[in-house]
Amino acid sequence: MKMVKRALAAGPALLLGASPAMAAWSDLNLRVGVTELSREIYGLHMLILWVCVAIAAAVFGVMIYSIATFRKSKGAVPATFEHNTKAEIVWTVIPVIILVAMAVPAARTLVKIEDTRGSELTVKVTGYQWKWQYEYVDHGVSFFSTLARTSDEARQLDSGIEPRSVENYLLEVDQPLVVPQGRKVRVLITANDVIHAWWVPDFGMKKDAIPGYINELWFNAEKPGTYRGQCAELCGRDHGFMPVVVEVLPQAEFDTWLEQQKATRQAAGAPPVRTAGARTVETAATLRVANAE
């Protein structure tokens, strides 16, 4: 029922280009996100979408008019023309102009995306089958982030657990990445086995995590909150089960959190790298299955 209602709501929204405030719209379109880049990307997306809608209206309009008017059943007599140089020049040149007009803002945003200078925090992300490792490279803090136990139990074949009863099903982790609000965060991305991709839709960015490469991206989250994404490059059996969760905290709270992490690590006497929380029994079992395969 809910689905039907949404579909009904979506129809007019699509036709009229309803405001992003409408609930149904957010399920149908790209998210605006919480960073300058994600907003610019959203703007480009809407621009190119409307350009396409306008061209579609014109082209489909002519097609539908032809189909409706020039019918043999209505006694239409075919013309014999085979080309029209003027028309052909027009419909070659106009698309070129539209494309150039699109390319300019797109190139501008691209340059901004690639400019990782002046970052205030660097986090190294390493992809593993099937979890993420986060390292605060200047602070000696590092941990693994794996699918939350509740989701992991529910997602087993015929688990009998209704996914809707699990909060943030498949989008929750045991330990999220924590970053400060309003700071330029540089993310260094690599992988230790196969290729993964680190993606948070609300930050507008995804980048592949590739063994032997260190890729980078940056974001500056303007609003505190929890942002969820997923691995976006097929990485094997449990590719669908390694979410990315980022918690954005105000600077002061972030500082407190970071100090706590450092203290816990020192108390445990653990080396700075690769000391994640104990691997859950489920994960170990999953790895065995993978090895057996």
Next chain:
Amino acid sequence: MSATHTQGHAHDHHDDHGPAKGLKRWLTTTNHKDIGTMYLVFSLLMFFVGGGMALVIRAELFVPGMQLVDPGFFNTMTTVHALIMVFGAVMPATVGLANWMIPLQIGAPDMALPRMNNFSFWLLVAAFSLLILSLFMPGGGPAAGWTLYPPLVLQTGDALPLAIFAIHLAGASSIMGAINIIVTIMNLRAPGMTLLKMPLFVWTWLITAYLLIAVMPVFAGAVTMLLTDHFFGTTFFAAAGGGDPVLYQHIFWFFGHPEVYIMILPAFGIVSEIIPTFSRKPLFGYDAMVYATASIAFLSFIVWAHHMFTVGMPLAGQMFFMLSTMLIAVPTGVKVFNWTATMWRGSLSFETPMLFALAFLFLFTIGGFSGLMMAIAPVDFQYHDTYFIVAHFHYVLVPGAVFAIMAGVYYWLPKWTGHMYDTKLANLHFWSSAIFVNVLFFPQHFLGLAGMPRRIPDYSTQFADWNMVSSIGAFGFGLSQLLFVLVIWKCARGGAKVSSEVWDGARVHGLEWSVPSPAPYHTFDVAPVIK
């Protein structure tokens, strides 16, 4: 020159020389019509095998949670579904149409290399037997996606060598098929048929054949390097040994992007045959169509890295591939405008082939629009590897390439069998396919934009509604295809006899309408003369 050759050749044959009897006819045939039929039947079979796999995928995705299959097997299904549909269904279908129609359209007695033609087909059967057998190997079938990216693909079990040899065989088959088509078109055209008098279907296939010869060896090289990385200790793609996993992606997509056009250019050709016939008007801008096809083919070699915007290319690389990709919209636009202008002030009628061609025109264009959106590199960082991409390439491949192939089958089937098919049933097939294909794929745009990654067996509950809609569409579309089989089966068995022209006024649109229906086993023993 060509005329004397074909006429001399004609003396070797007797006009009543028919096919051999029984199974031997099909195993040893060198007749382009028999081989064309075998290609088409094979591709229809593969369409159902690959379609069955798609239904496994859509059944698992019907509701959130894992109900039916292991995630590893789900990955096998996405991988093998794609390999079968690309190399087993779409490509052989266009080769089948080429085999049947190119000799008939250029006034040639057969393909230039008939024995090789037979070999190309049977290699394909061997290739797909291997690929399907690989599903039953220890460790499961190939599950790294049809792109076979290392290092993941190197984790495949015993299926890996089988899948790679399958690709080698299918590639060899394609290359031989392509050589045959080029040689046929270059040497066996009827006297007077200059290159710029050839039907568009022949033109698009000529260009496609060059693309095939250019890129299939590249793909074969890439998968051979996978093979040696896995079994012989090389490290082409292993970072730990000084290799580069991204190198594979560059090689793969240097093949992969032209491959996209290998599937769509013959479809363009088919649509360019059908729209003029049912508009009762010559194709608008014939020369422009030929040049646009050639430009698309050229551009297809310099846009490959738009499939890899997220691998971390240098800024200059991203700029180049963004701009070159956007350029493809220009010749593609020319084609769509020319088809529209062909209908303008025509006298349209809406037989089944025309319905499919019109659906192609609308729905392929939608796929073109989403393609243009994805060309914008900064936005592609959001779209990449989501269901938006899945929606895009299914729009250009299913209501694009597949609908064009179906349009072609409905256009030429009466010529092949001599019977008109059950048009009511065929129209029912059209309407149910056209509706369900949109129910199936349009919601995937929403899923991708809302953030659902592709190639996942289970999803967060916010994606539940549209996945359910999409799965309903998938089963509707799948079942509709049984009608296709029924129409073809009935038409092969009998039906109202058709004239040699079949379609009202078709004669002026091609030589194939000058031979009797059904087309005799041997046609154009004496080459026709084109004014």
